[in-house]
Amino acid sequence: MAASERRGPYFCGIDAAMDVVSGKWKSLILWELEEHGTRRFAELRRGLPGVSEKMLVQHLREMEEDGLVHREVYRQVPPKVEYSLTEHGKSLNAALEALGRWGTERIARIGAEKVHVTQQPATTRG
Amino acid sequence: MAASERRGPYFCGIDAAMDVVSGKWKSLILWELEEHGTRRFAELRRGLPGVSEKMLVQHLREMEEDGLVHREVYRQVPPKVEYSLTEHGKSLNAALEALGRWGTERIARIGAEKVHVTQQPATTRG
DNA sequence: TGCCGTACTTACCTCAAGGTAAGTACCCCA
DNA sequence: TGGGGTACTTACCTTGAGGTAAGTACGGCA
Secondary structure, three states: OOOOOOOOOEOOHHHHHHHHHOOOOHHHHHHHHHHHOEEEHHHHHHHOOOOOHHHHHHHHHHHHHOOOEEEEEEOOOOOEEEEEEOHHHHHHHHHOHHHHHHHHHHHHHHOOOEOOOOOOOOOOOO | OOOOOOOOOEOOHHHHHHHHHOOOOHHHHHHHHHHHOEEEHHHHHHHOOOOOHHHHHHHHHHHHHOOOEEEEEEOOOOOEEEEEEOHHHHHHHHHHHHHHHHHHHHHHHHOOOEOOOOOOOOOOOO
């Protein structure tokens, strides 16, 4: 969900799902957490080339509010915070599988470039 | 795809699919055309309460460029233009099914309101 | 002593998505 | 004669998503 509150009213399910997943980096965050299970803030930042710290924090907070990610704070110095997917986050990710496959086919069809990311895993969503 | 060109480079399939489906009314247009098979401009406008004519035209043109919708012009007075989904549009819609179901569950979970639309069909995406 | 690392917060700015409203050209109907 | 319908186009404006860059508090290390 965007920084400005929405949570409906919605036209349909797609609308409601989009509200939660729209945001430049949200689907990538979902994917990073799915891949690695649990990630620290700096790991996510490094895994999402180009993201600004401001947007990363903002998106993570919104996703936490929306019940997609869990935030675990370890009170120590230097600070340590771990992010992981909740059940809702995992099911959202599963629901995005088909869309990811469609997109991958589209990339092949139109011959679009892909951003080069070091150590990018090969998957159906890749 | 947005008015400003993108078509990549993309991070992944989700990114590519989102590029095509992001736009306030695109998923609704997809759904309208899926439901009715073929629709005229004014029918779409009436089916999407709140859409402005400018945005409807703009979205339809972009979706045509992206190979999602087919535009059939009948040279007559008054003008008649029919819109329908291409195979790519239909497969995109199918790929959105799971997401729609997830969103519908989310609506139920958080108890969000839905916009009241007269004659709205009852479906898994509704 | 000063730079790197942790995980943020804050202020400011830009740009484009989307909204509003009017104009176009033609016909039909009351 | 003028209001409504067809399918748009154009100009202008607002809003907010996202970017940039600096600041914070603390410790480790050279």
